[in-house]
Amino acid sequence: xxxxxxxxxxxxxxxxxxxxxxxxxxxxxxxxxxxxxxxxxxxxxxxxxxxxxxxxxxxxxxxxxxxxxxxxxxxxxxxxxxxxxxxxxxxxxxxxxxxxxxxxxxxxxxxxxxxxxxxxxxxxxxxxxxx
Amino acid sequence: xxxxxxxxxxxxxxxxxxxxxxxxxxxxxxxxxxxxxxxxxxxxxxxxxxxxxxxxxxxxxxxxxxxxxxxxxxxxxxxxxxxxxxxxxxxxxxxxxxxxxxxxxxxxxxxxxxxxxxxxxxxxxxxxxxxxxxxxxxxxxxxxxxxxxxxxxxxxxxxxxxxxxxxxxxxxxxxxxxxxxxxxxxxxxxxxxxxxxxxxxxxxxxxxxxxxxxxxxxxxxxxxxxxxxxxxxxxxxxxxxxxxxxxxxxxxxxxxxxxxxxxxxxxxxxxxxxxxxx
Numbered sequence: 559x560x561x562x563x564x565x566x567x568x569x570x571x572x573x574x575x576x577x578x579x580x581x582x583x584x585x586x587x588x589x590x591x592x593x594x595x596x597x598x599x600x601x602x603x604x605x606x607x608x609x610x611x612x613x614x615x616x617x618x619x620x621x622x623x624x625x626x627x628x629x630x631x632x633x634x635x636x637x638x639x640x641x642x643x644x645x646x647x648x649x650x651x652x653x654x655x656x657x658x659x660x661x662x663x664x665x666x667x668x669x670x671x672x673x674x675x676x677x678x679x680x681x682x683x684x685x686x687x688x689x
Numbered sequence: 690x691x692x693x694x695x696x697x698x699x700x701x702x703x704x705x706x707x708x709x710x711x712x713x714x715x716x717x718x719x720x721x722x723x724x725x726x727x728x729x730x731x732x733x734x735x736x737x738x739x740x741x742x743x744x745x746x747x748x749x750x751x752x753x754x755x756x757x758x759x760x761x762x763x764x765x766x767x768x769x770x771x772x773x774x775x776x777x778x779x780x781x782x783x784x785x786x787x788x789x790x791x792x793x794x795x796x797x798x799x800x801x802x803x804x805x806x807x808x809x810x811x812x813x814x815x816x817x818x819x820x821x822x823x824x825x826x827x828x829x830x831x832x833x834x835x836x837x838x839x840x841x842x843x844x845x846x847x848x849x850x851x852x853x854x855x856x857x858x859x860x861x862x863x864x865x866x867x868x869x870x871x872x873x874x875x876x877x878x879x880x881x882x883x884x885x886x887x888x889x890x891x892x893x894x895x896x897x898x899x900x901x902x903x904x905x906x907x908x909x910x911x912x913x914x915x916x917x918x919x920x921x922x923x924x925x926x927x928x929x930x931x932x933x934x935x936x937x938x939x940x941x942x943x944x945x946x947x948x949x950x951x952x953x954x955x956x957x958x959x960x961x962x963x964x965x966x967x
Contacts, residue, residue: 577919580749594918602692607690609913612733612911615910636913636914642912646907649900674771679904681902682904
């Protein structure tokens with residue numbers, strides 16, 4: 559244990575941009591989910607639905623590529639899933655932004671830490687786990 | 690059940706989950722999963738996928754407000770995210786190898802633990818006399834505004850806190866929850882970070898942790914858009930309204946009532962898992 563305490567102040571501008579980024583990400587993705595929901599319900603609201611058994615083979619839009627294919631066809635579920643994807647990317651964008659802000663502060667240790675976190679997340683994109 | 694009826698029920702349930710989640714500090718996932726599994730007979734795999742999306746939504750939504758206030762410690766968050774993101778992926782991998790019934794039982798136990806954590810007296814453990822060598826090395830010490838004055842704080846037991854985050858991340862990936870209760874234990878009790886800072890930083894981290902496991906769940910086909918749609922819309926609107934009410938209300942009584950409900954749900958989940966009625 560040492561008695562010397564160093565303190566670091568968060569840059570106010572960075573905090574402000576971060577907060578705005580998160581808010582916009584949530585707002586835009588929710589709006590897209592709502593639009594997709596309206597399209598989906600207007601076409602299939604009276605169909606029966608059951609999720610009692612998990613069928614990964616019948617999964618709707620379970621990859622980024624599939625989502626974009628469905629988007630071209632203006633499929634309601636694909637639009638929803640695109641909004642969900644944006645929501646997932648909001649915190650990831652935050653990590654990327656933090657890396658840049660650490661870079662500007664010349665805090666290279668945290669640039670590296672940020673890149674490690676980003677690499678872990680990117681790994682999860684390519685991780686294909688068997689069921 | 691028709692698509693329309695299913696959507697309306699989940700939308701209302703998710704709204705209540707988001708509202709109570711933001712008022713009591715318990716994540717939306719703890720209500721979403723029982724609602725979907727016990728209430729609507731949805732398979733636990735889909736429920737976990739929907740829940741992880743609700744965790745990201747609430748975390749990003751509330752973090753937006755906290756970050757602006759300058760309470761969140763971005764360095765602590767980023768540093769601990771190394772542990773939570775790696776272990777979240779480990780949690781998702783574990784989930785593919787164990788029986789769904791066991792996952793339901795573990796979820797019930799975590800629910801009991803979260804209810805207990807919600808009710809306990811919150812003691813500020815912060816100690817600013819000393820700090821650890823590692824905390825200095827990783828620049829974790831910081832300051833936050835208290836009544837307009839910047840109050841400094843020191844961070845302790847970095848290794849212990851980091852290890853605790855492995856547990857929190859694993860459970861987050863395994864169950865599709867934010868693991869807020871465990872993250873706060875790691876930061877409050879072990880690292881002795883002041884309460885306000887630990888709560889907001891934990892929330893800040895949750896989104897990143899959940900994003901890592903959400904991508905894996907997406908590929909596994911566990912995120913169904915027909916469920917994710919009402920869950921996302923409901924949770925976000927509930928959490929937004931909850932945050933506005935929170936400023937004006939005392940939540941002690943609500944927490945007590947909510948804890949009773951959560952314990953009841955937890956016991957139901959454990960029973961369901963043990964009897965194989967899942």
